[in-house]
Amino acid sequence: MAVLPLRHLPDPVLRQKAKRIRTIDAALQRLIDDMIETMHAENGVGLAANQVGVLRRVVVIQLPDDEQATVLINPEIILREGEVEVHEGCLSIPGYRGDLKRAVTVRVKALDRTGKSFRIRGQELLAEALEHETDHLDGILYIDHITDPESFYKMDSLDASEGDRQANTASG
Numbered sequence: 001m002a003v004l005p006l007r008h009l010p011d012p013v014l015r016q017k018a019k020r021i022r023t024i025d026a027a028l029q030r031l032i033d034d035m036i037e038t039m040h041a042e043n044g045v046g047l048a049a050n051q052v053g054v055l056r057r058v059v060v061i062q063l064p065d066d067e068q069a070t071v072l073i074n075p076e077i078i079l080r081e082g083e084v085e086v087h088e089g090c091l092s093i094p095g096y097r098g099d100l101k102r103a104v105t106v107r108v109k110a111l112d113r114t115g116k117s118f119r120i121r122g123q124e125l126l127a128e129a130l131e132h133e134t135d136h137l138d139g140i141l142y143i144d145h146i147t148d149p150e151s152f153y154k155m156d157s158l159d160a161s162e163g164d165r166q167a168n169t170a171s172g
């Protein structure tokens with residue numbers, strides 16, 4: 001496994017739509033392992049393939065209490081319920097935070113790393129991560145959802161270490 005270099009805004013790959021995965025092969029398995037390793041190294045809870053420069057529809061998510069990462073291949077949000085304001089950051093926009101609205105509950109269908117179809121229901125942080133990471137696959141960043149530009153800010157040095165931890169905990 002390897003830690004892959006993260007892409008940061010304004011890298012154009014972050015604004016491109018990822019392609020559906022048709023074949024689950026050894027190269028995809030290596031990418032998934034490398035994405036998990038990269039997410040751990042960056043203290044994130046989620047990572048989409050285009051954040052490491054690969055335009056394929058794969059996401060990894062691991063909440064702080066999870067024993068292992070959840071792999072979602074070709075994820076599709078099939079249901080959003082409710083709305084909540086969240087304070088979010090992103091590994092591809094380091095040092096910044098902003099407020100936006102996300103769904104309270106999200107249901108997603110995807111394939112696991114073996115190609116088996118499954119559905120996942122997320123609430124709170126998992127719902128936020130599922131929306132955040134699937135947005136990445138469509139070239140959408142959390143900053144696109146910010147309605148009040150004054151809620152988007154650069155963290156200062158006093159709260160940077162705590163803020164980075166929270167930002168990275170929010171999503172990749």
